[in-house]
Amino acid sequence: MVAEIIVNSTAKQLNKTFDYVIPKTMENQAKIGSRVFVPFGRIKKQEGFIIDIKEKSEFATREIIEIEDSVISEEKIKLTKLMARKYFCNISDCVKLMLPPGNATKNLDNRTKAKTANFVYLKKDIEEIDFNIENKIIKSEKQIRQLNFLKENNGIYIMDLEAITDTTRAITKVLEKNGYIEIVEKEIERNPFVNKKVERDTALQLNEEQQICFNKVEESIENKEYKEFLLYGITGSRKN
Secondary structure (H helix, E strand, C coil): CEEEEEECCCCHHHCCCEEEECCHHHCCCCCCCEEEEEEECCEEEEEEEEEEEECCCCCCCCECCEEEEECCCHHHHHHHHHHHHHHCCCHHHHHHHHCCCCCCCCCHHHCCCCEEEEEEEECCCHHHHHHHHHCCCCCCHHHHHHHHHHHHCCCEEHHHHHHHCCCCHHHHHHHHHCCCEEEEEEEECCCCCCCCCCCCCCCCCCCHHHHHHHHHHHHHHHCCCCCCCCCCCCCCCCCC
């Protein structure tokens, strides 16, 4: 398998794809939109992005060094190609616009790190847990409280579990040590709009002069007379 890669560079002469062999061990990881690192000229590790994948290429003589998880969707990659053609700019510049905030810099240490948190899951079957509680194998009231809550709310944020059940980290650790639960670190998706209510703007009322302009443009469109209209007005007069 071969990847078509656009290197992260603003140089016009590098505004083209370069073919690199995808190592067998990385074939399942390579996807359109993945960030990669490749040997490029005298640079041992150049950043780039996969914008297409194909079976073979006579120009692919070097291999990809490293592949990160896909950071851009395939649909956005298609959009970057369209933008580059329309606005006569480098594809790599368009790719940067699609990157999540804090991930455009080449310096890995300066990128925004993914936020992770610990979640608690039951490790033993509920039937076995119920048996151990009924037969007093588990005697701690707080341990039982956590386990009973997890039976209905498996996979909960560890701090929420302890707050809701009024228990401590020590109780959680004992249950983990005894094999009743497991603590899994998972990435938390950041969504700045999750708790933000965005209200739709109401349509603005046009004044007399604006209505005249609008009517003329609308009439031209309806008559399929595609003309250019030049609007005059002071700054802030809502010409757009």
